[in-house]
Amino acid sequence: xxxxxxxxxxxxxxxxxxxxxxxxxxxxxxxxxxxxxxxxxxxxxxxxxxxxxxxxxxxxxxxxxxxxxxxxxxxxxxxxxxxxxxxxxxxxxxxxxxxxxxxxxxxxxxxxxxxxxxxxxxxxxxxxxxxxxxxxxxxxxxxxxxxxxxxxxxxxxxxxxxxxxxxxxxxxxxxxxxxxxxxxxxxxxxxxxxxxxxxxxxxxxxxxxxxxxxxxxxxxxxxxxxxxxxxxxxxxxxxxxxxxxxxxxxxxxxxxxxxxxxxxxxxxxxxxxxxxxxxxxxxxxxxxxxxxxxxxxxxxxxxxxxxxxxxxxxxxxxxxxxxxxxxxxxxxxxxxxxxxxxxxxxxxxxxxxxxxxxxxxx
Numbered sequence: 001x002x003x004x005x006x007x008x009x010x011x012x013x014x015x016x017x018x019x020x021x022x023x024x025x026x027x028x029x030x031x032x033x034x035x036x037x038x039x040x041x042x043x044x045x046x047x048x049x050x051x052x053x054x055x056x057x058x059x060x061x062x063x064x065x066x067x068x069x070x071x072x073x074x075x076x077x078x079x080x081x082x083x084x085x086x087x088x089x090x091x092x093x094x095x096x097x098x099x100x101x102x103x104x105x106x107x108x109x110x111x112x113x114x115x116x117x118x119x120x121x122x123x124x125x126x127x128x129x130x131x132x133x134x135x136x137x138x139x140x141x142x143x144x145x146x147x148x149x150x151x152x153x154x155x156x157x158x159x160x161x162x163x164x165x166x167x168x169x170x171x172x173x174x175x176x177x178x179x180x181x182x183x184x185x186x187x188x189x190x191x192x193x194x195x196x197x198x199x200x201x202x203x204x205x206x207x208x209x210x211x212x213x214x215x216x217x218x219x220x221x222x223x224x225x226x227x228x229x230x231x232x233x234x235x236x237x238x239x240x241x242x243x244x245x246x247x248x249x250x251x252x253x254x255x256x257x258x259x260x261x262x263x264x265x266x267x268x269x270x271x272x273x274x275x276x277x278x279x280x281x282x283x284x285x286x287x288x289x290x291x292x293x294x295x296x297x298x299x300x301x302x303x304x305x306x307x308x309x310x311x312x313x314x315x316x317x318x319x320x321x322x323x324x325x326x327x328x329x330x331x332x333x334x335x336x337x338x339x340x341x342x343x344x345x346x347x348x349x350x351x352x353x354x355x356x357x358x359x360x361x362x
Contacts, residue, residue: 031318038317039310046306047299055294059179061187062168065099066281096165099190099282100158103169106149108189112182113148120177133178152182166285176291183288191280198281202274209268216264220257227254 113130121128136148157170171183227250237243
């Protein structure tokens with residue numbers, strides 16, 4: 001027959017080995033004012049804030065960046081023949097990722113946040129710039145300008161279709177007409193930037209080919225003069241093997257110079273055309289339209305997440321209250337003695353002469 005260990009009552013071992021989940025449930029029920037009130041308050045606050053928040057509207061546009069033409073690669077090959085490593089603008093980035101970054105670049109969004117949109121928003125918001133409409137903050141205009149760009153970036157979503165390379169731009173604001181106009185202006189700024197860069201690159205190509213074309217013309221003339229002088233000196237060169245070899249060598253030089261000159265002349269004309277061409281390489285597939293309905297508030301999802309977060313907070317508050325109560329119960333005698341000593345100290349301060357008449361209790 002076994003006997004219980006000294007100091008251990010029957011059932012206490014099972015009580016100490018209680019499942020933590022059961023202990024947590026017991027704590028939640030014991031301090032249910034925390035476990036219930038905290039989630040309920042958080043859910044109510046989240047619901048009220050979500051319902052009172054202004055509605056937003058999203059405008060969507062998509063475009064397809066076209067790849068660059070082959071004139072630059074041909075010109076790069078010619079440049080390599082003359083020992084030039086690369087040309088200005090070569091590999092400047094025409095991939096969809098480049099246009100994705102360009103849509104949120106400061107060079108595009110900077111002028112946009114200072115533009116006026118007076119006819120697209122209520123009249124009481126004048127001056128209707130994005131700095132005002134996005135409620136940008138800052139000590140001065142420069143800081144408000146930077147803050148407006150950051151806020152606008154948070155309202156933009158740029159995605160790329162990996163199969164088709166189509167770039168999709170979403171713009172979200174509080175006014176449907178403003179969302180459409182901002183999306184349209186961003187795409188227009190991208191197109192203008194592309195035209196400016198392409199024309200600048202074509203100008204650099206033209207200057208390069210113009211200089212090389214002049215040198216190639218001189219070199220071709222020199223090679224032709226050398227061949228002409230050889231023929232003038234040797235009218236019957238085909239009867240001598242050494243003269244035949246020299247003739248072939250001079251002919252190959254002339255042919256090579258002619259090929260280089262022809263290619264440079266073709267690239268020069270192409271660069272002159274590209275320098276004045278204003279045809280965009282960005283094709284707008286879906287222009288931005290006026291949003292028909294506001295964005296979803298996602299009320300159910302937000303309330304559900306708030307309820308879950310409130311449940312964890314409520315359980316944490318219940319555990320904290322339990323710890324406080326246990327600590328207070330463990331130190332209850334010391335706390336009572338401390339309060340009694342504090343009251344005695346206050347009495348001594350009100351009547352300090354009593355300290356002289358009191359006997360020494362040590």
